[in-house]
Amino acid sequence: MSSKAIHAPLREEEIRTLRAGDSVLLSGTIYTGRDAAHKRLCALVAAGEPLPFDLRNQVIYYAGPCPAKPGDAIGACGPTTSYRMDAYAPTLCDLGLIGMIGKGQRSEAVASAIRRNGGVYFAATGGAGALIASCVKAAEVIAFDDLGTEAIRRLTVEDLPLIVAIDAQGGNLYESGPAQYRR
Amino acid sequence: MRELDVARVEETVYTLFRRACCEIGEDVLSLLERNLETEESPFGREVLRQLIENDRLAAEKQMPLCQDTGMAVIFMDIGQDVHFTGGDVNRAIEEGVRRAYRDGCFRASVLTPLTRINTKDNTPAVVHVRIVPGDRVTITAAPKGFGSENMSRLFMLTPSQGVEGVKDAIVEAVRLAGGNPCPPVVVGVGIGGTAERAMQMAKHSLTRTCGEPSPDPMLAGMERELLARINDLGIGPQGLGGRTTALAVHIEQMPTHIAGLPVAVNMQCHAARHKAATI
Numbered sequence: 001m002s003s004k005a006i007h008a009p010l011r012e013e014e015i016r017t018l019r020a021g022d023s024v025l026l027s028g029t030i031y032t033g034r035d036a037a038h039k040r041l042c043a044l045v046a047a048g049e050p051l052p053f054d055l056r057n058q059v060i061y062y063a064g065p066c067p068a069k070p071g072d073a074i075g076a077c078g079p080t081t082s083y084r085m086d087a088y089a090p091t092l093c094d095l096g097l098i099g100m101i102g103k104g105q106r107s108e109a110v111a112s113a114i115r116r117n118g119g120v121y122f123a124a125t126g127g128a129g130a131l132i133a134s135c136v137k138a139a140e141v142i143a144f145d146d147l148g149t150e151a152i153r154r155l156t157v158e159d160l161p162l163i164v165a166i167d168a169q170g171g172n173l174y175e176s177g178p179a180q181y182r183r
Numbered sequence: 184m185r186e187l188d189v190a191r192v193e194e195t196v197y198t199l200f201r202r203a204c205c206e207i208g209e210d211v212l213s214l215l216e217r218n219l220e221t222e223e224s225p226f227g228r229e230v231l232r233q234l235i236e237n238d239r240l241a242a243e244k245q246m247p248l249c250q251d252t253g254m255a256v257i258f259m260d261i262g263q264d265v266h267f268t269g270g271d272v273n274r275a276i277e278e279g280v281r282r283a284y285r286d287g288c289f290r291a292s293v294l295t296p297l298t299r300i301n302t303k304d305n306t307p308a309v310v311h312v313r314i315v316p317g318d319r320v321t322i323t324a325a326p327k328g329f330g331s332e333n334m335s336r337l338f339m340l341t342p343s344q345g346v347e348g349v350k351d352a353i354v355e356a357v358r359l360a361g362g363n364p365c366p367p368v369v370v371g372v373g374i375g376g377t378a379e380r381a382m383q384m385a386k387h388s389l390t391r392t393c394g395e396p397s398p399d400p401m402l403a404g405m406e407r408e409l410l411a412r413i414n415d416l417g418i419g420p421q422g423l424g425g426r427t428t429a430l431a432v433h434i435e436q437m438p439t440h441i442a443g444l445p446v447a448v449n450m451q452c453h454a455a456r457h458k459a460a461t462i
Binding site for chain 1 (some may be wrong): 230236419
């Protein structure tokens, strides 16, 4: 499959060209965050307190990596299932978060937040933890260190293979894909 | 009676988990390869290609193939003529798990459910013990990720729903799970017993060589039929559409109560990890 190279933080004009079903190779800076980190981020938002990083045009990767072996940037680092972050994602999208990476279907509330804010949801290959780790060149915990694997990490990634699953125009590969092959 | 030092149990648990998290079985790998040949969806083929490459890379680098190195599920068949010596066998099992997860750089994914405070060493393990004839102990390590575990379901059907009701429930569980459990999945099914035994059979069925049919011809027939129905759902690898939704369906059954028809579905992602040893 031919893939489009894109760079994070994402530019809005770049996002506008993405359609559900596009293959992309993502390079640049992204942030990990999963269940516990999302709960804390949204608690900070509710309390009117500053977030540990500016969400604008950023990408959050739903992942909790394994510890790195000596000499490696990171351990196995595939995506976790996204629907558990559905309760929090619209709040973050409305604050400028532009991209999410995970696996599995999202709620209508998330799809609508993506349309409203011109965002995008990418699918990474669940269970490809070793392969994805080889795309991570650097990793650093930037918040919630006490959460262990669930801490927020800033990752430098190179050519991370992703598929656009939900786009800002209403395209959703989790619906159109299976519909095409259902018998 | 045969004496067995618990240190051997600890060492075996340790080695099995170190291997299970990094080395996918040939059974799974060959099913992924076979489905890559027949998968019609370009996304499906791309995902299967990535998974095969990932699983080879993980084994070569001895790193976990998936970051979700799971809860440490253990099946232990203990010969009734075995006498454990040298300490508490339960502590030996926990120590084996603790060391394997630490030395393997595996993820500490286990926490107290309500406070969400991580135990930091992936213990406790979930241990299922059976007493069997003989003087040997067979240990199966089956690390279980929760993307798929979360998609498991228990149906307490009524007898009137019959075999067709059972089949429909299983297919519905897979349909509702969609892309969440990391398809292509292995569908573990337990029919009969009680609520908890049905789920235990479903889990145990996942330790069978992936794709090997049930020795019971009726169950083997159901497994084939259900695999075809599940792959007609179109969910495909990672839920992006395609023919390969499941690699296999494994069913176990046992007698149940006249009033009941329990059906448990334990979903297993494509990282169907299990390693066994007899000591």
